[in-house]
Amino acid sequence: MSRRVSRWALAVPLALTLAAGLSGCGSSDQAGSTASSPGSSGAGPTTLTVFAAASLTGTFTELGKTFEAAHPGTSVKFNFGSSATLAQQITQGAPADVFAAASPATMKTVTDASLAGTPTTFVRNKLQIAVPAGNPAKVDELKDLTDPKIKVALCAAQVPCGAAAVKALDAAGLKVTPVTYEQDVKATLTKVELGEVDAALVYTTDVLAAGDKVKGIAFPEADKAINDYPIAALSKAPAAELAEQFVELVLSPQGKDVLTKAGFQAP
Amino acid sequence: MTPTTTSTGRGGARRGPGPVGALAGRTPWVLVLPAVLGMAFLLLPLAGLLIKAPWPTLPERLAEPQVLEALRLSLVTATIATLVCLLLGVPLAWLLARVAFPGRRAVRALVTVPLVLPPVVGGVALLLVLGRRGLVGQWLDATFGVTLPFTTAGVVLAEAFVAMPFLVISVEGALRAADLRLEEAAATLGASRWTIFRRVTLPLVAPGVVAGAVLCWARALGEFGATITFAGNFPGRTQTMPLAVYLALETEPEAAIVLSLLLLAVSVIILASLRDKWVTSP
Amino acid sequence: MSLHAHLVVARPRFRLDIDLTVAPGQVVALLGPNGAGKTTALRALAGLTGLSGGHITLDGAPLHTLAAERRPIGMVFQDYLLFPHLSALDNVAFGPRCHGASKSDARRTAAAWLERVGLTEHARARPRQLSGGQAQRVALARALAIEPRLLLLDEPLAALDARTRLDVRAQLRRHLAAFDGATVLVTHDPLEAMVLADHLVVIENGAIVQQGTPAQVAQRPRTDYVARLVGLNLYRGIATGRQVKIEDVLLSVAEHLDGPAFVAFPPAAVALYRTRPDGTPRNLWQARIEGIERHGDNVRIHLEGPITASADITPAAVAELDLTPGQRIWAAVKATETHAYPA
Numbered sequence: 001m002s003r004r005v006s007r008w009a010l011a012v013p014l015a016l017t018l019a020a021g022l023s024g025c026g027s028s029d030q031a032g033s034t035a036s037s038p039g040s041s042g043a044g045p046t047t048l049t050v051f052a053a054a055s056l057t058g059t060f061t062e063l064g065k066t067f068e069a070a071h072p073g074t075s076v077k078f079n080f081g082s083s084a085t086l087a088q089q090i091t092q093g094a095p096a097d098v099f100a101a102a103s104p105a106t107m108k109t110v111t112d113a114s115l116a117g118t119p120t121t122f123v124r125n126k127l128q129i130a131v132p133a134g135n136p137a138k139v140d141e142l143k144d145l146t147d148p149k150i151k152v153a154l155c156a157a158q159v160p161c162g163a164a165a166v167k168a169l170d171a172a173g174l175k176v177t178p179v180t181y182e183q184d185v186k187a188t189l190t191k192v193e194l195g196e197v198d199a200a201l202v203y204t205t206d207v208l209a210a211g212d213k214v215k216g217i218a219f220p221e222a223d224k225a226i227n228d229y230p231i232a233a234l235s236k237a238p239a240a241e242l243a244e245q246f247v248e249l250v251l252s253p254q255g256k257d258v259l260t261k262a263g264f265q266a267p
Numbered sequence: 268m269t270p271t272t273t274s275t276g277r278g279g280a281r282r283g284p285g286p287v288g289a290l291a292g293r294t295p296w297v298l299v300l301p302a303v304l305g306m307a308f309l310l311l312p313l314a315g316l317l318i319k320a321p322w323p324t325l326p327e328r329l330a331e332p333q334v335l336e337a338l339r340l341s342l343v344t345a346t347i348a349t350l351v352c353l354l355l356g357v358p359l360a361w362l363l364a365r366v367a368f369p370g371r372r373a374v375r376a377l378v379t380v381p382l383v384l385p386p387v388v389g390g391v392a393l394l395l396v397l398g399r400r401g402l403v404g405q406w407l408d409a410t411f412g413v414t415l416p417f418t419t420a421g422v423v424l425a426e427a428f429v430a431m432p433f434l435v436i437s438v439e440g441a442l443r444a445a446d447l448r449l450e451e452a453a454a455t456l457g458a459s460r461w462t463i464f465r466r467v468t469l470p471l472v473a474p475g476v477v478a479g480a481v482l483c484w485a486r487a488l489g490e491f492g493a494t495i496t497f498a499g500n501f502p503g504r505t506q507t508m509p510l511a512v513y514l515a516l517e518t519e520p521e522a523a524i525v526l527s528l529l530l531l532a533v534s535v536i537i538l539a540s541l542r543d544k545w546v547t548s549p
Numbered sequence: 550m551s552l553h554a555h556l557v558v559a560r561p562r563f564r565l566d567i568d569l570t571v572a573p574g575q576v577v578a579l580l581g582p583n584g585a586g587k588t589t590a591l592r593a594l595a596g597l598t599g600l601s602g603g604h605i606t607l608d609g610a611p612l613h614t615l616a617a618e619r620r621p622i623g624m625v626f627q628d629y630l631l632f633p634h635l636s637a638l639d640n641v642a643f644g645p646r647c648h649g650a651s652k653s654d655a656r657r658t659a660a661a662w663l664e665r666v667g668l669t670e671h672a673r674a675r676p677r678q679l680s681g682g683q684a685q686r687v688a689l690a691r692a693l694a695i696e697p698r699l700l701l702l703d704e705p706l707a708a709l710d711a712r713t714r715l716d717v718r719a720q721l722r723r724h725l726a727a728f729d730g731a732t733v734l735v736t737h738d739p740l741e742a743m744v745l746a747d748h749l750v751v752i753e754n755g756a757i758v759q760q761g762t763p764a765q766v767a768q769r770p771r772t773d774y775v776a777r778l779v780g781l782n783l784y785r786g787i788a789t790g791r792q793v794k795i796e797d798v799l800l801s802v803a804e805h806l807d808g809p810a811f812v813a814f815p816p817a818a819v820a821l822y823r824t825r826p827d828g829t830p831r832n833l834w835q836a837r838i839e840g841i842e843r844h845g846d847n848v849r850i851h852l853e854g855p856i857t858a859s860a861d862i863t864p865a866a867v868a869e870l871d872l873t874p875g876q877r878i879w880a881a882v883k884a885t886e887t888h889a890y891p892a
Contacts, residue, residue, distance in 0.1 A: 082517060084516070084517040084518060085516070085517070088516075088520065151399075151417070153499070156500060156514050156517070158514045158515070158517035158518045159514075159517050178501070179416075179417035179499060179501060180417050180498075180499025180500050180501050180505065181499075181500045181501060181502075181506075181514075182495070182499065182500060183495055183500065183510075183513055183514060183517075187495065187496065190391070190496070191416075191499070194391075194394050194395070194398055194400065195398070195399060195400040196394060196398050196399050196400070196416050196417075446630070448626065448630050449630050449632060449633075451597050451617070451630075452624070452626060452630040452632075453632070453643070453647075454596075454597065454616075454617040454618045455595050455596075455597070455617055455618075455620075455622060455623070455624040455692075455701075456618075456623075456643050456644035456647055456691065456692075456695060457618050457619075457644055457647035457648050457695060458618055458643070458647045459618055459647075462647055466643070467632060470632075470634040470635075471633070471634065473634075
């Protein structure tokens with residue numbers, strides 16, 4: 001009797017811990033990828049954990065495969081998300097090896113905490129006007145977005161694409177009242193894809209990734225609000241050596257090739 | 268927070284306050300230990316918020332007009348959403364519990380879909396139906412010039428969509444537990460089906476309706492995913508507290524904590540006072 | 550206000566098929582064992598259970614075509630089914646309200662009815678604050694407050710304890726006497742049926758097996774169930790003159806009749822002997838004691854043998870005869886104490 005009871009007593013907290021862990025990674029796929037525990041003792045770690053801005057999802061996944069092919073036996077795990085969230089996770093002690101951010105500001109939180117060396121800008125991203133296929137509201141230039149009949153979605157100013165939009169509109173001296181400030185660039189793009197808005201300001205790369213459903217319109221003021229993407233190996237990286245090698249791959253001509261094909265610009 | 272539905276008035280209450288006296292004595296720690304762990308599991312994150320809160324700057328942060336605007340919007344939309352849920356959900360629960368129609372089991376399962384659907388997906392689904400180019404939305408736009416996304420009404424819709432299953436499940440459970448023969452007794456006294464529902468069924472399941480409405484309101488108040496997807500985020504119009512919290516997290520985690528605490532405090536106060544008024548009294 | 554009904558309710562493993570006639574002011578009791586179909590019959594009259602066939606007419610107008618809420622009936626349920634959220638007064642006022650009375654009129658009617666059943670001071674009480682007897686009276690007042698033309702009572706006293714039952718039965722009897730419509734009462738308690746009803750209808754397995762006045766039924770049971778209810782030993786046999794042959798036993802009886810017949814006699818008429826008695830000619834047979842149990846002030850002995858019978862004897866006699874189960878014994882009944890009638 002007493003033995004059975006004590007077994008239950010152990011099982012219950014264990015179940016709770018498991019449940020807590022599961023609910024943690026359900027939300028934004030973060031906790032699972034932090035498990036870059038050192039592998040076999042002699043050979044060094046074989047798992048590389050990369051925290052990268054959501055806009056890098058396609059390109060970095062591809063580069064990760066390239067990296068794994070070049071380093072047999074290693075596996076690359078990604079945690080894609082909002083740069084601000086990722087920076088927070090890193091400062092809270094998430095065991096990441098590499099951080100690639102969508103804005104210098106978010107990278108700064110990490111470098112300010114002395115958690116990374118000097119970052120390198122590896123790509124730049126420019127805003128475009130995204131309109132639904134067919135461009136129903138006949139949007140041609142940035143000025144058209146000031147028309148109150150045209151529904152516009154912008155990213156919230158708190159996230160990089162929103163900050164860039166503010167900068168571009170300020171530079172053009174235009175005041176746009178959107179119907180919504182979206183929480184991230186993907187959500188903004190979704191509104192365009194579904195035709196809920198007539199136009200939105202998003203990154204060139206996102207327009208490209210969305211395919212036929214969205215059309216991108218370049219505008220000159222975008223040059224005033226170019227977004228730099230910094231990358232850095234983290235100083236507390238569990239897999240420091242692999243981290244350096246991954247950053248090198250991203251900066252290499254091969255990496256540049258993958259990134260520019262997706263719409264990024266070389267710095 | 269969730270009030271338990273006590274079977275007031277159906278004989279359960281006749282037996283007095285409960286079996287405490289008869290079973291006094293050993294407290295089964297097999298139950299107490301997990302109970303305490305469960306409590307800690309639920310309360311510790313709350314304690315974390317309280318500990319990390321920037322108390323010195325709290326008043327000035329709370330005084331920001333955007334904060335109060337978001338809070339007001341949250342309370343208003345959650346309350347209207349709850350009313351919408353009551354208006355539609357109680358009859359739906361009645362239909363599911365009392366009327367045998369083909370496909371009832373399937374409908375019952377489908378009604379709970381918003382519970383398992385990730386709210387963001389729910390928001391997209393709403394857009395596909397009620398959006399400007401949605402199946403129904405298109406028609407609404409063409410006929411009445413009404414578009415729901417990015418409006419406060421859209422927030423209410425998104426919240427009601429996500430919260431209604433809580434009400435329906437709670438009320439349907441109460442209806443199934445209620446004694447059908449009381450409705451028969453009412454029929455023999457000359458009551459029409461509507462009178463029976465209004466004067467017998469509804470009062471009998473009132474505790475279940477209240478419990479469901481409270482759950483529904485709480486869920487609507489905390490709604491994030493479906494709201495931001497369907498209604499977007501615009502201060503004063505569609506930016507509810509959870510949206511404000513989420514965006515504050517991007518740049519100012521401390522502000523997010525303040526907003527969360529405010530939302531928590533307000534909802535706890537409202538629910539606690541409701542509980543005293545409705546749930547504990549017979 | 551007379552009720553004529555032919556009730557047919559067909560279910561997969563059960564079929565109710567009975568004819569029922571109730572005159573104005575008459576109380577008819579449906580008596581029968583559990584599962585006989587009494588309550589089903591009552592529910593069919595109320596419109597709570599659909600008819601598979603037959604008809605119901607009340608005062609010449611069809612009733613079975615109306616929904617339950619349109620029928621001019623009042624029903625008292627076995628456990629009363631008072632609305633727990635309403636006061637006694639509002640429970641009684643519920644019916645008049647549904648029949649279109651204003652709130653104040655309905656309450657006035659209800660108050661008058663509560664006064665009639667002696668519950669004026671409990672008007673504001675919730676059902677759970679009422680005793681069983683009080684709840685029963687509220688239920689009766691609620692049913693009568695809509696001035697029904699047909700009153701249906703489903704085991705109205707079954708939920709009461711023995712002491713309360715006597716009181717409530719007496720009151721119920723008074724109220725039923727004052728009611729000028731037709732009343733149908735369902736019960737499994739023969740005493741209740743005999744006290745409250747003018748006419749008994751005994752149902753077994755969905756069909757009527759016997760009906761008549763309480764006295765007729767009590768005197769001349771026609772099924773084992775009824776015989777047990779009224780406490781008689783009952784046999785079916787073939788009569789020739791003053792003798793009835795029941796299987797292998799020939800019983801002498803007081804009446805003269807021929808053909809299929811019933812013979813009934815009370816357990817108290819059975820005398821028991823350890824050895825074969827001599828003397829006066831009696832119906833005599835040898836039996837085996839199957840069981841011994843208390844029965845009121847006496848002891849009831851269950852006898853197996855050529856015929857099954859119960860015998861009631863005094864405890865003193867049990868001691869004197871030193872009776873034990875399994876024992877063989879002689880049983881005798883005088884012909885004058887039997888009652889024979891055509892089957």
